[in-house]
Amino acid sequence: MSAILDVVMHQPLVDTHEHLISESAYLQLNPDIITALFGQHAYIQHDMVSAGCNYDTLAAFLDHANPDIAQRWRLIDPYWQQCAHTGYAEGVRLAAAHVYQIDHLSAEHLVAAEARHRTTLVRGEHHRMLHHIGNLHSVQIDAFTWGLPHEADPSPFYRYDLNVHTIADGSVDLDALSRATGIQIESLNHYAAALVHLVRHHAPAVVAIKSQHAYTRTLEWQAPDRDDVAMVLQKKLWGVPLLARDACIIGDWAIGIIAETAAAHQLPFKIHTGHHAGNGTMPMHWIRPSLLDGLIKAYPNTQFVLMHIGYPYHDELLSLAKHFRNVYVDLCWAWSMNPRASSDFVRQWIHSVPINKLLGFGGDAFLPAQAVGFAQQSRIWLARTLNAEVNDDMLTIPQATHIAKQLMYDNQMALFYQR
Numbered sequence: 001m002s003a004i005l006d007v008v009m010h011q012p013l014v015d016t017h018e019h020l021i022s023e024s025a026y027l028q029l030n031p032d033i034i035t036a037l038f039g040q041h042a043y044i045q046h047d048m049v050s051a052g053c054n055y056d057t058l059a060a061f062l063d064h065a066n067p068d069i070a071q072r073w074r075l076i077d078p079y080w081q082q083c084a085h086t087g088y089a090e091g092v093r094l095a096a097a098h099v100y101q102i103d104h105l106s107a108e109h110l111v112a113a114e115a116r117h118r119t120t121l122v123r124g125e126h127h128r129m130l131h132h133i134g135n136l137h138s139v140q141i142d143a144f145t146w147g148l149p150h151e152a153d154p155s156p157f158y159r160y161d162l163n164v165h166t167i168a169d170g171s172v173d174l175d176a177l178s179r180a181t182g183i184q185i186e187s188l189n190h191y192a193a194a195l196v197h198l199v200r201h202h203a204p205a206v207v208a209i210k211s212q213h214a215y216t217r218t219l220e221w222q223a224p225d226r227d228d229v230a231m232v233l234q235k236k237l238w239g240v241p242l243l244a245r246d247a248c249i250i251g252d253w254a255i256g257i258i259a260e261t262a263a264a265h266q267l268p269f270k271i272h273t274g275h276h277a278g279n280g281t282m283p284m285h286w287i288r289p290s291l292l293d294g295l296i297k298a299y300p301n302t303q304f305v306l307m308h309i310g311y312p313y314h315d316e317l318l319s320l321a322k323h324f325r326n327v328y329v330d331l332c333w334a335w336s337m338n339p340r341a342s343s344d345f346v347r348q349w350i351h352s353v354p355i356n357k358l359l360g361f362g363g364d365a366f367l368p369a370q371a372v373g374f375a376q377q378s379r380i381w382l383a384r385t386l387n388a389e390v391n392d393d394m395l396t397i398p399q400a401t402h403i404a405k406q407l408m409y410d411n412q413m414a415l416f417y418q419r
């Protein structure tokens with residue numbers, strides 16, 4: 001093992017982005033080995049669909065009511081072969097190897113592993129996998145909730161985001177927000193007060209604000225005219241469906257209030273940029289990180305964390321992060337989407353952007369074994385990337401290991417855990 005790989009493997013890793021279901025939900029799901037590795041929105045499903053697998057075949061493969069693991073594997077094997085070298089598949093293979101000691105994914109090995117896996121479906125295993133097998137320091141979970149989810153684990157190992165997606169894209173249920181904040185929303189002032197309350201109330205318990213509105217509208221942000229916003233709010237209160245332009249007007253206004261309140265509480269604001277998960281809709285013109293330029297400039301005291309390196313527009317982030325002191329970039333999900341592009345991105349970053357603003361890992365997974373596989377993948381690729389820098393005489397080994405520790409731990413501690 002290289003000296004760098006050794007350091008990277010032993011360094012506890014702060015995981016800044018997952019969607020992990022709670023331990024009780026995990027035990028209730030009672031996943032079999034196929035579900036644990038391939039189920040619950042696992043990204044590998046999207047590569048297999050892209051390779052030609054239809055949704056019925058995929059559903060039959062994932063159907064854990066059918067105990068015939070070997071027969072289910074045979075359904076998917078032709079598509080798995082086509083995806084064998086993608087980053088998503090690499091994450092699955094590493095999860096299988098690292099968590100379940102499966103050295104080669106086949107019907108026979110999965111059947112053998114199923115019996116061992118069953119014995120691990122007990123309380124404590126969720127945390128053991130992530131903390132002890134994955135060597136994660138902590139995991140930041142976006143449970144898609146306003147503040148902590150009902151089943152939030154009180155252990156400081158599990159941290160949570162405050163998700164504002166529906167507020168940012170204008171689709172927010174105002175009655176639900178009124179109930180959540182205790183502020184009856186009948187005017188723009190009420191709506192503003194509710195948003196401030198939401199952030200202020202949850203700020204002590206959460207690690208960040210999170211929005212993935214790039215899935216449902218353009219990221220482009222413009223300072224809205226207050227009269228226009230008031231008109232759109234009136235339409236919402238009347239129950240009139242909003243046009244896309246209206247949704248952006250009220251969404252941009254709300255994003256501004258949230259950004260300002262987040263800054264007052266030193267809460268970083270994580271925003272999805274780049275590639276969409278899934279298949280069948282990929283509006284490339286919505287997702288470019290540079291569309292956020294106006295927002296970043298308007299709220300210089302808000303720390304914006306631009307997620308997923310804006311793939312495939314990662315070059316834009318080298319420029320935005322170099323220029324703006326309030327822009328941070330997260331490699332969450334990036335290593336598995338395209339490990340080679342992520343590796344090149346890190347090498348370019350090292351030689352062009354201050355190193356304290358790059359966050360090294362988030363798996364973006366719902367199930368713990370999958371997060372562990374992606375963590376292992378990020379360690380291997382980070383070590384490979386830094387070794388390449390050393391081999392090209394760009395860094396010494398001590399410099400490379402110092403950078404590794406910053407990307408895996410120090411930068412996250414400074415940004416999220418020192419409020």
Ligand SMILES: [Zn+2]
Pocket residue numbers: 017018019142364
């Ligand atoms: Zn995510």
